[in-house]
Amino acid sequence: MSSVTIGVLGLQGAVREHVNAIEANGATAVVVKHKEQLEEIDGLILPGGESTTMRRLIDKYDFMDSLKEFAQSGKPMFGTCAGLILLANSIEGYDEPHVGVMDVHVARNSFGRQKDSFEANLNVAGIAHDFTAVFIRAPHIISAGENVEILAKHEDRIVAAREGQFLGCSFHPELTDDHRMTGYFVNMAKEAKN
Numbered sequence: 001m002s003s004v005t006i007g008v009l010g011l012q013g014a015v016r017e018h019v020n021a022i023e024a025n026g027a028t029a030v031v032v033k034h035k036e037q038l039e040e041i042d043g044l045i046l047p048g049g050e051s052t053t054m055r056r057l058i059d060k061y062d063f064m065d066s067l068k069e070f071a072q073s074g075k076p077m078f079g080t081c082a083g084l085i086l087l088a089n090s091i092e093g094y095d096e097p098h099v100g101v102m103d104v105h106v107a108r109n110s111f112g113r114q115k116d117s118f119e120a121n122l123n124v125a126g127i128a129h130d131f132t133a134v135f136i137r138a139p140h141i142i143s144a145g146e147n148v149e150i151l152a153k154h155e156d157r158i159v160a161a162r163e164g165q166f167l168g169c170s171f172h173p174e175l176t177d178d179h180r181m182t183g184y185f186v187n188m189a190k191e192a193k194n
C-alpha cells in the first residue's frame with residue numbers, strides 16, 4: 001500500500017548513489033534509461049551531473065515530451081544540482097529552460113571556482129536542522145515564484161526549495177549517509193500516490 005517506486009533518470013551523472021539513498025528509505029528504485037519506464041514510477045529524481053550534457057542526452061533519447069507529461073501528471077520530481085537546473089523554468093544567461101516546470105530562476109556554477117566543491121551544514125526546513133550538504137560546482141536559486149517554499153539558504157542564497165510536486169536543491173543529498181532529504185521526497189511520492 002505505502003510502497004512506492006522512485007526512478008532516477010539514468011542518462012548521466014550521480015545515479016547509483018541516488019538508488020542507494022532511495023533503497024535506504026525502504027522504497028524501490030529504478031534507473032530510468034527509456035522513456036517508457038516513466039510509466040512504472042511514482043516519483044522521479046533528476047540527478048546531478050552536467051546539465052548541458054544531460055539535456056543533449058534527453059534530446060538524443062527523445063525524453064523531453066515524456067518528462068513534461070510526467071510533470072503534468074502531478075507526480076513528484078526532485079532535481080538535485082544539475083537536475084535542479086533541468087527543472088527550473090528559467091536559467092541565467094539562457095533564452096530557454098530545459099524541462100522548465102518549477103517556478104524558479106537559477107544560476108549555474110554559483111559558488112566560485114576556488115570552491116569547486118565544499119560541504120556546508122544546513123538547516124533544511126521541515127527536513128533536518130543539521131544537514132551536511134555537498135556542493136559540487138553548484139547552482140543556486142536567484143529568485144522564486146510566490147508558490148515556492150524556500151527550504152534552505154547558504155550564504156544568503158537559496159539552495160533548496162519546494163513548489164508542490166517539485167523539489168529542488170543545489171547540493172548532492174545522495175553523497176552522504178544522511179538520507180533524510182531523499183526520505184522527504186519518498187514521502188512526497190507516497191502522499192501523491194495515496
Ligand SMILES: NC(=O)CC[C@H](N)C(=O)O
Nearest residue numbers: 048049050051081082137
Ligand atoms: N554537480 C552538479 O550537478 C554540477 C552542475 C553543473 N555545474 C551544471 O551546470 O550542470
